[in-house]
Amino acid sequence: MLYVIGIGPGGLDMMTYQAREAIEQADVIVGYKTYTHLIKALVGDKPVIKTGMCKELERCQAALELAQNGKTVALVSSGDAGIYGMAGLILELVSKQDWYVDVKVIPGMTASIAAGAVLGAPLMHDFCHISLSDLLTPWPVIEKRIQAAADADFVICFYNPRSRGREGHLRRAFELMAPYKAPTTPVGIVKEAGRRKQQHWLTTLEAMDFELVDMRTLVVVGNQSTYVDNGLMVTPRGYQV
Structure with a gap:
């Protein structure tokens, strides 16, 4: 399972319950390093794969590979994942490549x-x-x-x-x-x-x-x-x- 999560603008008090629940259920967290830092209080000792700016494709490929190998993955974006976030790229990759992954988009406050x-x-x-x-x-x-x-x-x-x-x-x-x-x-x-x-x-x-x-x-x-x-x-x- 791959959760594509909008974590909101940054404060944990503005994150939805659904987003928190998906992060809790995940085996591994993937995201831009600034965004993974914003949710570090929720991540605990889970492994985190983080990359820098302009590495969106690499993050999505890594998340899909982990999910296809049986991991429950949380791919995080700031704001809403469907507004300038990772949801569109993930769904494009799934539709155009041979990924057999269940994807669930979790909305957030843009x-x-x-x-x-x-x-x-x-x-x-x-x-x-x-x-x-x-x-x-x-x-x-x-x-x-x-x-x-x-x-x-x-x-x-x-x-x-x-x-x-x-x-x-x-x-x-x-x-x-x-x-x-x-x-x-x-x-x-x-x-x-x-x-x-x-x-x-x-x-x-x-x-x-x-x-x-x-x-x-x-x-x-x-x-x-x-x-x-x-x-x-x-x-x-x-x-x-």
């Missing part, structure tokens, strides 16, 4: 939900997720999606917004949104949502400080109805209040 609760209620109306990492998606495709989402007035949650190798991507995303969103559009920034060092800021499209943002940050850009009141970011659903 970063936008954790960040949204910190900010208030910015995701009350239609919203979308866009990753600014161009490691697997061509940057022209990402630009097209940013423009389309802004034109459609979605609240936009930016994952993987800024890193040492991609310092200008978030600034470019804001330039692409500018023709469609007012300069005063509220923007929420949450760093390390759900973790011990969590921080957050509220700003606007025109006043955005890109230096606050790194790979551990989620950026939420509001729609034309989003407002800030008493330090909380709110996107109305449309109820008559």
